[in-house]
Amino acid sequence: MKKQKVISKYAPVLSWSEEDKAFIAEVPELPGCAADARTRREALKNVEVIIPEWIETARELGRPIPHPKGRLVLPDAIAAPRRRCNCAGDGVGE
DSSP: OOOOOOOOOOOOEEEEETTTTEEEEEOTTSTTOEEEESSHHHHHHHHHHHHHHHHHHHHHTTOOOOOOOOOOOOOTTTSOOOOOOOGGGOOTTO
């Protein structure tokens, strides 16, 4: 059976791990669902691969799958303008 691409509605939380020297993307609603990478962008990309795998494994084990809580969206008037930045080479603004 061919896997379909899943567009995740889960909101990953990004943090920097000094110990691992990597960005960590965690999904609070899905315990243990996390990925790391050298850049923020890569960490987010990696966790988007892990989310459907986490859900598939939970289904196979008969475990409940929490509903996504959604994302925080700021009105344009509040959101800060996007500026080019290469903070720690994270690819933001590129």
